[in-house]
Amino acid sequence: MNHWLTAPILIPLLGGILQAFMGYAPIQLRRTLAITTTVLILGASLVLFSMALDGDYRMYAFGNWQPPFGIVLVLDRLAAFMVVMTSVLALFAHIFSLGGSDEGNRQFHTLFLFQLMGLNIAFLTGDLFNLFVAFEVLLIASYGLLMHGGGTIRTVPGLHYVVLNLIGSAVFLISVGMIYSVTGTLNMADLAVRVQQVTGENLQLVKAGGMMLLVVFALKAAILPLCFWLPRAYAKATAPVAALFAVMTKVGVYAILRVYLLVFGDQAGPLANLGMDWLFPLALVTMAMGFIGALGADNLRSLVAWQVIISVGTLLAPIALGSPAGLSAALFYMLSTTWTVAGLFLVASLVAGQRGTAGDRIVTAPPMRNRTFLSVLFMVGAVAAAGLPPLSGFVGKILILQSVPAGVEMAWLWGVLLMGSFLSLVAYSRAGSIVFWRTVDGHLESPPRLTGPTSIAAGALIALTLAIVAMAGPINKYTDATAAQLLDHTRYLEILETPVVGEEN
Structure with a gap:
């Protein structure tokens, strides 16, 4: 077994526990420990990435219990x-x-690290029950993070988020119980x-359990009609929380990839490709709803x-079709x-902090400080978001477009994606022109200066779109x-026969 597989889990666990006991320590000390922990997580992740490059599967069985018994972590390219x-x-x-x-919550860094754990x-587990456990760990942490910053503006979206995910957790347990009652694993x-x-x-x-499980993953991924909680919840969260939440929907996408390609894939007999005939049209409708919502947005967040x-x-449409080229294109797009x-x-x-009472609303306001820098980042x-060259x-x-074979699916996907990209361009152009260039006469009273950490973090994430190209x-x-x-x-499937006692793999 390779103990490196436990590092991305144990590092945030230990860091989060330390943060929990340091709630009244000086904030600079807590920040230093938090960033150090996150850097160590990234280092461990890069080690796992280098290990996965050879295309082999690696497994870690807690307590040396031979699969399918016990808790198993599995490392592959995905x-x-x-x-x-x-x-x-x-x-x-x-x-x-x-x-x-x-600031304002002494346990912010604790929750942040527990969510990373x-x-x-979720990404490393090799069984469904521990996938459920992972969902609960990250969701409990996300409940606290969503409320971080206080204020009633986060209460109602946060309540919707909590209630829907609690329902999803209950359905998850019922579905895995149905599957376990038949398969015994x-x-x-x-x-x-x-x-x-x-x-x-x-x-x-098993079919009913599998379809219920797909509904749970669809809720996590925010597929229509299970997506209406997301815009308000994400828009009201504080900036670093909303940024981290950008990967939360990808957990649902990952779960669909992992479970429905492996367990209910082409080899599953009568249960092969379970739910995929529903997933493609739902992905297209979700995409269309997103484009309409973007056009009607009244603020940047x-x-x-x-x-x-x-x-x-956009991710789930090629995944539902199941071709190797489509899966590869979806993963590339996911990263971007x-x-x-x-x-x-x-x-x-950052824009909201520079515009006084106008905030990030798409309305005219006096010229902001650092307008050139922020407008370039935006x-x-x-x-990149609208899908324009060369980013x-x-x-x-x-x-994605090239991965779809000629046929009805190609016509639908090309039509929705190309038309939607045009609507996205309109939405972003409207927002950018109003916020950054259609200014009115006036003077903002002492807007705060951009700090080094905020400028570096925002600039680095935006610059990554150039690095990907x-x-x-x-x-x-x-x-x-x-x-x-x-x-x-x-x-x-070879991990079922992998020895776990006294042998390195």
């Missing part, structure tokens, strides 16, 4: 990809919080074997929140949109290999 993407995002969001966003458990590799053997009345029970919903639909949306949340917060992020969003969307070849090569590995189910 898990490494998600952990690194999250760690990079978390580092810059955490740096941004040093500008003052972490939950995310990393929740280990994903073992499930992939046993689902093929289900017959008779039990087939319908709501505009970016609707972009999250757009990205979910996650970092871009997170950067735009940070930029929107423009670059908007171009990473354009590359991701081109890969520069590294598009290697990244696409990696996502191609990841898609091929995801569709090669036999390799994943």
Whole structure:
């Protein structure tokens, strides 16, 4: 077994526990410990990424219990990809919080690190029950983070978020219970074997459990009609929290990729491709709703929140079709949109702090301080989000469009995505021109200066869209290999036969 697999979980766990006992310590000490912990998480994630490059699966079985028994962590290309993407995002969001966003709640850094722990458990776990545990860990932390900053403006969106996710958790437990009652296992590799053997009345029970599970993942991913809680919740969260939440919907997308390609994939007999015929049209409708919402947004943070919903639909459409090229394109686009949306949340917060009472509302106001710097950041992020050349969003969307074979699906996806990208361009152009250039005479009283941490964090996340373009070849090569590995189910099943006692793998 390789103990490195536990590092992205144990590091935030230990860091979060230390933060919990340091609530009354000087804030600079808490900040130093928090950033150090996040840097260590990123370092451990990069180690896992380098290990996954050879295409082998690596496993860690707690207590040396042979799979399918006990708690199992599994590292492959997809898990490494998600952990690194999250760690990079978390580092810059955490740096941004040093500008003052972490004040007002002594346990902000505790919750932030515990949420990272939950995310990393979700990406590395090898069984459904511990995926449920991961969801609960990250959701409990996210409840506290969503309320961070106080004020009644966060209470109602936060309540909606909590209630819907509690319902989702209950449905998750019911669905895994139904599946376990038939198969006798929740280990994903073992499930992939046993689902093929289900017959008779039990087939319908597993099918019902699988469809309920898809509903839960759809709620986490914010697919229509389970997405209306997201724009208000994300728009009202503080900037570093909203930036970190950019990856939360991707957990639902990841769960669909992991479970429905492995357990209910092509090899699952009568249960093969369960729910995928529903997923494609829902992805298109979700995308369309996101474009309409973006057009109607009256402030920058709501505009970016609707972009999250757009990205979910854009991701799930090629995933539902299930081709290797489509999966690879979706992963490329996921990397681009996650970092871009997170950067735009940070930029929107900086803009709000420079416009006095106008905040980030899309209305005219006196010229802001640092207008050139902020307008450039917004423009670059908007171009990437809308999918215009030459930035990473354009590359991701081109890969998605090219991955769809000729037919009805191609006509629908091309039509919705191209028309929607045009509407996104209109929405971002309208917002940018009004906020940055259609100013009115007047003077803002002593707007705060941009601080180093906030400027660096926002600028770095936006600059990553340029880095993705520069590294598009290697990244696409990696996502191609990841898609091929995801569709090669036999390799994943080998972990059931992997010795766990006294042997390095």
